[in-house]
Amino acid sequence: LYSFEIIGTIAFAISGALIGIRRKLDLFGVIFLAITTAVGGGVFRDILIGNTPPTAFINPTACIISMITALIVFFFYDEKFSKLERIITISDALGLGVFTAVGCRTAMLHDVDGIFAVTFMGMCTGVGGGIVRDILVKDIPFVLKKEIYAIASIIGAVFYYLIHQYFSDIISLYTCCVLIFVIRLFAIKYNINLPVRNNKIYI
Numbered sequence: 001l002y003s004f005e006i007i008g009t010i011a012f013a014i015s016g017a018l019i020g021i022r023r024k025l026d027l028f029g030v031i032f033l034a035i036t037t038a039v040g041g042g043v044f045r046d047i048l049i050g051n052t053p054p055t056a057f058i059n060p061t062a063c064i065i066s067m068i069t070a071l072i073v074f075f076f077y078d079e080k081f082s083k084l085e086r087i088i089t090i091s092d093a094l095g096l097g098v099f100t101a102v103g104c105r106t107a108m109l110h111d112v113d114g115i116f117a118v119t120f121m122g123m124c125t126g127v128g129g130g131i132v133r134d135i136l137v138k139d140i141p142f143v144l145k146k147e148i149y150a151i152a153s154i155i156g157a158v159f160y161y162l163i164h165q166y167f168s169d170i171i172s173l174y175t176c177c178v179l180i181f182v183i184r185l186f187a188i189k190y191n192i193n194l195p196v197r198n199n200k201i202y203i
Contacts, residue, residue, distance in 0.1 A: 008098025041128030122157030
């Protein structure tokens with residue numbers, strides 16, 4: 001489980017750091033965006049379930065991992081050898097899957113019961129950090145656009161809740177994560193989006 005959370009932390013930190021680089025932030029800005037992306041969702045979840053102070057403030061491991069990841073990305077990333085958007089997309093999709101699963105598990109460990117509550121906590125953990133990240137760089141968060149983002153998190157969280165009754169924690173976690181990751185990348189590859197109203201509204 002600890003390794004599972006480290007994977008998610010690194011993935012989201014990479015996503016945040018690369019977006020910071022793309023927006024021409026300085027070193028502090030890149031590190032701050034990486035940390036915010038990695039721990040933001042968990043902070044939201046902990047506040048909602050009454051687990052205060054949030055785990056990220058008591059145990060700084062995730063923040064330290066995010067900081068190291070951001071430093072590596074900042075000093076060693078070279079656009080000539082990699083496609084920035086592709087790395088951001090893959091990292092973000094992986095982080096979304098990991099933290100949605102972790103959010104569901106944490107909610108259930110704190111006696112949050114019911115499919116709606118567990119799903120909501122999983123989604124908040126998965127999308128919370130990305131929302132804060134996008135707001136900080138003045139982007140419309142993925143969750144509010146036509147992207148299949150929050151929907152993927154919700155599907156994975158519901159699946160986690162249903163199979164957790166029959167399988168172990170680790171199987172539920174990995175299944176949820178893989179499902180969300182696949183849905184997210186499938187939607188991007190085949191340009192599958194939610195409908196958007198294009199009608200002009202005059203006020």
